Amino acid sequence: MTGRGAVADVVERSGIATTAMAEIVHAVLSPEEFDLFARFAHRRTLRAGDCLFRRGHRGSSMFVIAEGEIELDFGEDLVLKRLAGSEFFGELGLLIGDHLRSADARATCDTDVLELGHVDFHRLVETEPGLIAYFLRRTIMRVVGNEQALISQLRRRNHDLETALDNLYVTTHQLSHTRELVRTDELTGLHNRRGLALYLQECRAHEEGPAQGLLLIDCDRFKQINDEFGHQAGDRVLQSVANILRSMAGADDLACRLGGDEFCLLLRRANAEIVQHAAEFVLTAVHGLIERSHGTPHVCFLSIGASLVHPTADWSEWYANADRALYQAKRDGGDRLCWPHDVVETG
Structure with a gap:
């Protein structure tokens, strides 16, 4: 054949x-x-x-x-x-x-x-x-x-289900990542102003009420560092400050970069002694880093304004009290902590 x-x-x-x-x-x-x-x-x-x-x-x-x-x-x-x-x-x-x-x-x-x-x-x-x-x-x-x-x-349906679950996981991860990006400062990894606003909303809805202590923090002579050593050195200084605040913040606290060289630390459960201790820890940590650094600065001195938060007040009042104390610290030469009662009224 x-x-x-x-x-x-x-x-x-x-x-x-x-x-x-x-x-x-x-x-x-x-x-x-x-x-x-x-x-x-x-x-x-x-x-x-x-x-x-x-x-x-x-x-x-x-x-x-x-x-x-x-x-x-x-x-x-x-x-x-x-x-x-x-x-x-x-x-x-x-x-x-x-x-x-x-x-x-x-x-x-x-x-x-x-x-x-x-x-x-x-x-x-x-x-x-x-x-x-x-x-x-x-x-x-x-x-x-x-x-x-x-x-x-059934195998095809199982495969389709696994694919759908994988896609759901990826989408959820992307949404979570996007949510974090929206509320996170890109340079330091701290919360940004939007993250702060969301945190304050969550605090209002919480049965324990708002945070009880606020530290408003500003870098001393930060512009001089940028002008003398460049913006990359300035970024490194901001990141160092952020790391110190992050190490100080508890699980319910919030460390935030408000913008530029201005930061804040909201303490969820605090009294005057706890707020004072937190501010002193930040200043001491800065001093330790400065003592160990040579040449290009890795951190700078800080001015801190502290205030306690009244449950009936809103964020603008908290900020105004701490801001007045912060500028008193700067007027006094920086590298220090001031409270609202330390403010010297000028004519």
């Missing part, structure tokens, strides 16, 4: 095998089978919309459609299946006995079905064992094929 003839023979045999497989798997009775089943089955008439059985109910009969149409609904977003003349379904109930139905079976129009129970089926086997053997072989192949298709569909 030539190569072309061999290929043609394979194709022909493959086509025959495919056709045979389709006949085996397809849930349609041949005319001979239908006539045989009709001799022993019980005929039932359904009106449009009548339910033959429901998903999850137990059953031990199989059915063949004589006339009309049955819709099988497997639920959970699976594809509906419509069966018509000579097609059979529910055979697992017959073969297994007392089987849980996997779908709702409903007539879409006036329909006649043939119902076969165990006794009816045994009479079929005794009458035409060869024909029934072929039917059983076809049924088993169909069940296996359906199960494989269902497993494949």
